[in-house]
Amino acid sequence: MTLDDLLEVVLNKGAVLHLDLIVAVADIPLIGVSIRAAVAGMETMLEYGMMRDWDEATRAWAERSVVRRALDLREDEGVVRRMSGGHLLTEGVYHGWRPGTVYLTDQRLVVLRAEPREILWQTELSGVRSVRLKPERTVGGEDRLRLELTLADGRRELLSAKEPETLCDLITRACAGHLAPALPPGPVTDVEPPLAEGHLWYQEPRRSGPVWRGGTARLTSGGLTWKSPLDARPALVLPTADLAGVRRVPGHGPAGEGSVLVVTTAGGEDVRLAAGDPGLWVRRLEAARPVVAAG
Numbered sequence: 001m002t003l004d005d006l007l008e009v010v011l012n013k014g015a016v017l018h019l020d021l022i023v024a025v026a027d028i029p030l031i032g033v034s035i036r037a038a039v040a041g042m043e044t045m046l047e048y049g050m051m052r053d054w055d056e057a058t059r060a061w062a063e064r065s066v067v068r069r070a071l072d073l074r075e076d077e078g079v080v081r082r083m084s085g086g087h088l089l090t091e092g093v094y095h096g097w098r099p100g101t102v103y104l105t106d107q108r109l110v111v112l113r114a115e116p117r118e119i120l121w122q123t124e125l126s127g128v129r130s131v132r133l134k135p136e137r138t139v140g141g142e143d144r145l146r147l148e149l150t151l152a153d154g155r156r157e158l159l160s161a162k163e164p165e166t167l168c169d170l171i172t173r174a175c176a177g178h179l180a181p182a183l184p185p186g187p188v189t190d191v192e193p194p195l196a197e198g199h200l201w202y203q204e205p206r207r208s209g210p211v212w213r214g215g216t217a218r219l220t221s222g223g224l225t226w227k228s229p230l231d232a233r234p235a236l237v238l239p240t241a242d243l244a245g246v247r248r249v250p251g252h253g254p255a256g257e258g259s260v261l262v263v264t265t266a267g268g269e270d271v272r273l274a275a276g277d278p279g280l281w282v283r284r285l286e287a288a289r290p291v292v293a294a295g
Contacts, residue, residue, distance in 0.1 A: 008208065014039060014041075014044050015039050017035060017036070017037045017039060018035070018036055019033070019034070019035040019036075019037075020032075020033070020034050020035075021033040021034075021035075071103060071105070071110060071112060071119075073105070074107065077105050077106060077107050077108070078105060078106050079103055079104070079105050080104045080105060080106055080170060080174070081103075081104045081166070081167065081170055082101055082102065082103045082104070083101070083102055083161055083162040083163055083166075083167065084099075084100075084101055084102070084161075084162045085099075085100065085101065085102035085111065085159055085160045085161035085162060085167075086098055086099040086100055086102075086111065086120075086159070086160045087100070087111040087120050087121040087157070087158075087159055087160075088146075088157070088158040088159070088160075089120075089121075097160060098111070098113070098120045098121075099113070099160075100112050100113040100114070100120050101113075101114065102159060102161050102167065104167065104170055104171065104174070106125075106174070107124065107125060108122055108123065108124055108125060109122065109123050109125060109128070109149075109159075109171065110122040111159065121157065121159075123149070123151060123157070125171075125174050125175050126152075127151050127152040127153075128149055128150075128151060128152075128171065128175045129150045129151060129152055130149070130150040131147060131148070131149050131150075131168055131171045131172055131175065132147075132148050132168070133145045133146070133147065133148075133164060133165065133168050134146045134147070134148040134158070144160070144164075145164040145165070146158050146159065146160055146164065147159040147160075147161060147164055147167060147168055147171070149171075193220075194218050194219055194220050195219045195220060195221065195284050195287070195288055196217075196218075196219040196280065196281060196284040196285075197216070197217065197218045197219065198216070198217065198275075198277075199214065199215070199216060199217075199275075199276070200214075200215065200216070200217035200226060200273050200274065200275050200281070201213065201214050201215075201253065201254040201255065201273065201274035201275070202215060202217075202226045202228075202235065202236055202271075202272075202273055203271075203272035203273070203274075204235060210272070212253075212254045212274065213228050213235075214228070214254070215227050215228035215229065215231070215235075216229075217273070217281075219281075219284055219285065219288060221240065221288065222239065222240060223237065223238050223239040223240045223241075223242070223243070223288075224236070224237075224238040224243070224263070224285070224288075225237050225238075226273075236271065238263065238265065238271065240288055240289070240290055241266065241290055242265045242266045242267070243263065243265070243266075243285060243288060243289045243290070244264045244265055244266045244268075244289070245263070245264040245289070246261060246262070246263045246264070246281075246282050246285040246286055246289075247261065247262055247264075247282070248260070248261050248262075248278055248279075248282060249261065249262055253274035254274045255274050255275055255276045255278075256276075258278065259274045259275055259276065259278050260272060260273070260274050260278070261273050261274070261275065261278050261281060261282055261285075263285060
């Protein structure tokens, strides 16, 4: 086994070390050492529920530190949500989007550019009088939802966001006490209840060969998504229109014998998943498939 093979096994599957050591001088045992240790990649550790509290606490601390420096947060100010987005700058004949990161705190709404660091736009939540979703046709012909805010001084500002419905809902809730009654807030889009949601393993294609990864799958009428706890965004997105078929296959998977199911896409590709309750997922995926009318 090469060093690369050993590292891949340790990172993807893990290893358990059992070591008992006795240090003796002149045949007299003086020191005893007993070590029991699990060595694996963080993704594998999290998949099996190990070091999860430490990982979450460390990530939260690091994020708070970075955000506090970037935004110069006030002493009693906390971040509610952040996502990629931008602000539409209109000055004279200039009219253009400035991309950055949108931060919603419990006191402000800020659009920050990381490099070079600059606050592109911000407002106090107490100065927001209305917020609504506004459709806009992009230069490429794509329809996108923007957030239009009306401020206390009468100005209207337009923001873009990765999740505009979610951000609109959060701002509406945060500003509910001082939104102008004559200008009702934009529509609050409820999160669609999933048809099925739970832990699944996804066989991710890699150059060295496919690897099973644990994460959370969510099936809605719009499609199937899968995301690992370490991923910033879903690694698998299958729209409902692409669900051509689903079947269980014999063999052993991460969840045991017979736990593997294969989802066939409209393009003819097979996606392998594994579940503790494969029968449920097969039924749900079959029910979500589009109905093809007979010719």
